[in-house]
Amino acid sequence: MLGLLAAGALVAWLRGRSDDDGSATAARGRLRQFRWSLALAVVAASVIATLHGVLPLANKAAWLVLVSLAAALVLALWPAAVRRVLPVALILLGLAGFAEARSYAAHSGLAARLILPQAWLFLLAGGWLVGRSADPVLIRARLALGRVAELPRRALWRALALLPVLIFVAEFVPGQSPTMMSGIVASLLAVVAGLVVLRIWPAAAARLATLGLLILGLIGVFASLGWHWPDGGIEYGAVAVDGPRAVYAGLAEALGVLAIGAWLVPQSFTSARRLLGLPPDPELTQRVQQLTRSRDVAVDTAATDLRRLERDLHDGAQARLVALGMSLRAAERLIPVSPDAAAALVVEARETAARALTELRELVRGVHPPVLADRGLADAIRALALDCPLHVQTDIDLPGRVAAPVETACYFAVAEILTNAAKHSGARDAQIAMSHSGGRLRIQVTDFGLGGADPAAGTGLTGVERRLAAFDGILAVNSPAGGPTIVVLEVPCALSSPKISSS
Amino acid sequence: MRVVVAEDLFLLRDGLVRLLTAHNFEVVAAVEDAPGLLQALLDQRPDVAIVDVRLPPTFTDDGLRAAIKARCEVPGLPVLVLSQYVEQLYARELLADQLGGVGYLLKDRVFNDEQFVDAVAAVAAGGTVMDSEVVTKLLGRRSREAPLARLSAREREVLELMAQGRSNSAIAQRLFVSEKAVSKHSTAIFTKLDLALSDDDNRRVLAVLAYLNA
Numbered sequence: 166m167l168g169l170l171a172a173g174a175l176v177a178w179l180r181g182r183s184d185d186d187g188s189a190t191a192a193r194g195r196l197r198q199f200r201w202s203l204a205l206a207v208v209a210a211s212v213i214a215t216l217h218g219v220l221p222l223a224n225k226a227a228w229l230v231l232v233s234l235a236a237a238l239v240l241a242l243w244p245a246a247v248r249r250v251l252p253v254a255l256i257l258l259g260l261a262g263f264a265e266a267r268s269y270a271a272h273s274g275l276a277a278r279l280i281l282p283q284a285w286l287f288l289l290a291g292g293w294l295v296g297r298s299a300d301p302v303l304i305r306a307r308l309a310l311g312r313v314a315e316l317p318r319r320a321l322w323r324a325l326a327l328l329p330v331l332i333f334v335a336e337f338v339p340g341q342s343p344t345m346m347s348g349i350v351a352s353l354l355a356v357v358a359g360l361v362v363l364r365i366w367p368a369a370a371a372r373l374a375t376l377g378l379l380i381l382g383l384i385g386v387f388a389s390l391g392w393h394w395p396d397g398g399i400e401y402g403a404v405a406v407d408g409p410r411a412v413y414a415g416l417a418e419a420l421g422v423l424a425i426g427a428w429l430v431p432q433s434f435t436s437a438r439r440l441l442g443l444p445p446d447p448e449l450t451q452r453v454q455q456l457t458r459s460r461d462v463a464v465d466t467a468a469t470d471l472r473r474l475e476r477d478l479h480d481g482a483q484a485r486l487v488a489l490g491m492s493l494r495a496a497e498r499l500i501p502v503s504p505d506a507a508a509a510l511v512v513e514a515r516e517t518a519a520r521a522l523t524e525l526r527e528l529v530r531g532v533h534p535p536v537l538a539d540r541g542l543a544d545a546i547r548a549l550a551l552d553c554p555l556h557v558q559t560d561i562d563l564p565g566r567v568a569a570p571v572e573t574a575c576y577f578a579v580a581e582i583l584t585n586a587a588k589h590s591g592a593r594d595a596q597i598a599m600s601h602s603g604g605r606l607r608i609q610v611t612d613f614g615l616g617g618a619d620p621a622a623g624t625g626l627t628g629v630e631r632r633l634a635a636f637d638g639i640l641a642v643n644s645p646a647g648g649p650t651i652v653v654l655e656v657p658c659a660l661s662s663p664k665i666s667s668s
Numbered sequence: 669m670r671v672v673v674a675e676d677l678f679l680l681r682d683g684l685v686r687l688l689t690a691h692n693f694e695v696v697a698a699v700e701d702a703p704g705l706l707q708a709l710l711d712q713r714p715d716v717a718i719v720d721v722r723l724p725p726t727f728t729d730d731g732l733r734a735a736i737k738a739r740c741e742v743p744g745l746p747v748l749v750l751s752q753y754v755e756q757l758y759a760r761e762l763l764a765d766q767l768g769g770v771g772y773l774l775k776d777r778v779f780n781d782e783q784f785v786d787a788v789a790a791v792a793a794g795g796t797v798m799d800s801e802v803v804t805k806l807l808g809r810r811s812r813e814a815p816l817a818r819l820s821a822r823e824r825e826v827l828e829l830m831a832q833g834r835s836n837s838a839i840a841q842r843l844f845v846s847e848k849a850v851s852k853h854s855t856a857i858f859t860k861l862d863l864a865l866s867d868d869d870n871r872r873v874l875a876v877l878a879y880l881n882a
Contacts, residue, residue, distance in 0.1 A: 515779050522776045526753050536755050539721075539728040544757060551756040552805060 249302055252294035259288030260332075260352040281404060288332070326429060327362065327370050329422075330377030331355035375433040378426030385419025463635040470532075477528055485521035489514050533573060542572040543599070546579055546608075550597060553583045555612065560598045565660040567606055571636055575608060575656060578629045578640070582610045582652050585625055590614025590650055601660050609653045616648035626652070669792060672717040673698045674705040674731055675750075676724055680775075684718060687778065691785045702730035709738040709745065716792035720775075721751040721758070732758055744769050748791045751775065759802050771797035771833070790833050797833035804828065818860045826853040 239247060262284020295303050332352060363370045385401050389412045404414045431437045435446065444450045492514040499507035529535065537545040543563045550557035566572070579597065586595055592614030599608045620626040620642040630640040638656035671693045675681040678700075685695050697708040701724040709717055717738075723731040735747045748771035749762060762770045771791040777799070778784050787797045807816070807828060819827065822843075829839045836854065840847040857863075 519776050519779055530753065535722075535753050536757065540757075548755050548757040551760075554808065 245300065249300045252291045252303065255287045255291030255294065257291075259284045259286075259291060262287060326378065326425070327359045327374035330374050330381065331359045333377070333381050371429070371433040375426055375429040378422050378429065382419050382421075382423025382426050385415060385422060389413075389415035389419055459631075459634040459637075462631045466632060466635075474528070474532065477524075481524040481528070482521045485517050485524070489517045489521070492517065534576060537572060537576050541566045542575060545572070545576050546597060546599060549576070549580055549583060553595070554587050555583070555595045556593060557583070557595045557597060560596070562600045563606075563660070565601075565662055567601070567656075567658045567660055571606065571638075571656055571658045574632055574636060574638070575606065575654065578633060578654055579608060579610060581625050581629050585618070586610070586612035586614065586650065589618065590616075590648070592648070592650075601658075604657055604659065606656045606658050606660075607653065608655075609651060611649050611651045613649045615646075616644045616650050617646040618642060618644035618650050629654075669716065669789075670694050670696045670712065670714045671788070672696060672705070672708045672712055672714040674700070674702075674708075674717065674723060674734075675720045676700045676722070676727075680720075684778065687781055687784070688718075688788070691781070693785075693788070701725060702734040705731065706734045706738055709734075710741065713742065713745075716746040716748060716788055718748050718750060718788065721749055729758070732761070736761060739765060739767070743767055744794070746791045746794065747771070748773065748788055748797070750778075754799050754802050756802060756805060759798060763796070768796050769794045772802065773797065773799045774801060786838070787833065795833050798831055800828065800832055803831040806831070815861050819857060823853050823857050823860075826850060827857050830854065830857075 262280055295306065332355065359370070362373060388401055401415050401418065404411055404418055431441055431443060438444070438446075492510050496507040496510035496514065499510065534545060534548075536548045540548075541563075543561045546561060547559055550559050567575075583595065586592055590612045592612040595610065595612040597608065597610050599606070601607070620630075620640075626640065626642065633640055633654060633656060636656050636658065638654060640652065640654045642650070642652050644650040669692075671688055673681060673684050673688070673695055675684060675698075681698055681700065685698050688695055696712045696714055699705050699708050703725070705717070705719060705723065708714075717735065719731045719735045721729050721732045723734070732749060735749060739745050739747060743765070744767040746769035747762075749758070750773055751758075752775055754772060754774055759772050762772055769791055771787055773784075773787060777787070790797050807824065816824075825843060826839055829842060834842070836850045837847050840850045843850070
C-alpha cells in the first residue's frame, strides 16, 4: 500500500514536472493524479483482501507489494485506462461484497459487519464515477443506457431505481449460504435482467422499480421487527439483521427504501397522480400545451393562406378571364362591321391572357415553387440564391430529400431571410450553408451587411419562427451592430434516400 | 424543317403542331412523355425539338433532363425548352455545354406566333434564345456591379435583346432605330464589358450570358 502511494506520488510529481508551463494547472494536475492513485490503492487493496479468501495465496504481504507495484505501473503508463477501469472495478467489487458478506455471516465482529456497507459504498462510488466520467468509452456506455431506455432524462433516472431493487433481489436469490461466485453471477444476472426490462418495456421499468422498492421496504420492516430467521440473521441491503442493534439499522434502511418507493408512486403511476389531484405528467402537459399552440398557428396559417389565394385568384386571374371573354365577344360583334377595331380587341384579349398567366405564375410560385417540386430543397435553395439580388454563395450538403412540408417551410423561411437581407442589410454578399446530421436539418444564412437586425421588430422572422414551430423547428438570429447577420434554422426531420434520377 | 414536339397536355400539343405546320415546319413526332421524347430524338435526329420541362413519368423536370441527355449523345442537337415558369438554374444547365442550339422560353411566348417561330428557327440554326424573364433577372442581379452600371439605359435595352438571341436587325426593328445605331451600341457594350468582339450571333449571346453568370 505504501509502495503504491509512493509510486503514485512519484508519477504525479514527474507528470507535474513535465508540464510546468502553468504552475497552477500543474498543481491541480498533481492533486488530481494523487487522488487517482489513492482511489487505485483502495481498490487494489480491496481486490487483494477479497481474493485472498478465494485463492490460496500463501504469502499475503508479498502479493500485496507485487499487486501495488503492478497497479502503480499501470497508472504511470496508462493513466486514461485507469480512469476507465476504476469505476467498473468498483462496481464489480461492490457486487462481490454482497456475496462475500454472506460467507462471513457466521462470524460476528466489526470486520464482518462492515463488508455490506462497504459493498454499497463501492457500488455507489463506481456508479457515481461512471456518471461523471469524461472517458469516451464510459460516455458511450451512458449514452447507450439512455438510448436503451428511450426515455426522457427524468424518466430514465426513475427507471434506474430498478437497479437497487435488482441488487436486493440478487442478495436474496442465491439463498443464505452461497459461494461468492454464485453471488456475483446472481448480481450480474439481475443487472442484465434489469437492462433487458428497460430495453423492452421502459415504461414498466419505472413501475417495477417503484413496486419493488415498496415490497422490499415492507419486507425490511417485518424482518427488522422480530421476524425469526434461521441461521441467526438475514442480509438486508447494507445491513446484516442479526442482533438487537442491527434491528434499528435495518429498520432505518427499510423505512428509507419505503420512503423512496412511496415518493416514486405518483411519478410512476398516472392513476395515483389523478387520485392525488396532480396533473398527469408535467412534461407531457407542457408538451401538449406547446403542440396546441403550434397547431393553432399551423391551422391559422393554412386558413390565412387559403383566404389570400382565393382573393388573389378572384381579383387577378378570374377578373382577367372575365375581361378576356368580354373583349372576345365584342370583337365577335365587330368583325362584320369594323374588322380593324375587332383585330385591336383581339390583340387586347391576347395581352389580357398573357397578364393572367403571369399572375397565375406568381401565385403558383407563392403556393409551391415548381423548382421545389421538381428538384427538392437543395436545388430550390440554389435557385433562390441565383434569383436573389445579392451575390449568394451556397454550400449545400443534402444527400436526399426531406418530407415535403418541411421542404416547403424551409424554402419560404430562406426566401424570407434573403428578402430581409436584400432589403435591410445593405450587404452585397451572402452565404447559405445547409446540412443534415443527427436527425436535424440545419440551414445557416449569413449576410455581410450592417447587422443590428432585431427579429422582434419585423413580423417576417417572427412568422417564419412560428411556422417552423409546427415542425419543432427553431430559428436563431445573431446580428451584432456592424454585422455580419447570421440566421440559423434547425428542424428535426428524417432524410430519405436520394431519388434515383432517370438521367 | 423537321421538328419533334414533346408536350403531355393534348390541347397544347395539338396547338403547337398546328402552329408549326401552319408555318411550314414538318412535325415528325409529337410525343407525350420523356422516354418517348428521348427515343424520338435519337431515332429521328430532327432539326429542332420543342420540349416541355414538365413531362410524365414523374411530372417534374423529366423533359429538361431528357433534352440534356439527348444533347450528351448528340452534341449540339437543337432544343427549345418551354415551361410555365423559368428558372436561372435550368438556364445554366442548358447552357453548360456551351454548344449553342439552345432555347428556353415561357409557354406564353407562343401567343406571338411570329416571334415564337423566329425563336424556333434561331435555335435550329444553332443560336441561343433565352426568355426575357431570365435575362431581366440576370441583369437585375448584376446591375449594381461596376461594369454593368457603366451602361446607358439604351445600351442595357440592347444587351437584354441580344441575350434573348435577337439579331441586330431584329433589335433595330424592335427599338425603332437604325441597324447601324444598334451595331454602335453593341460595340460600346462589348468595350464596356471587356468582351471580345465576334461576328457570330450565337457566340455573342453566349459571351454575354457567360459574363452575366460569372
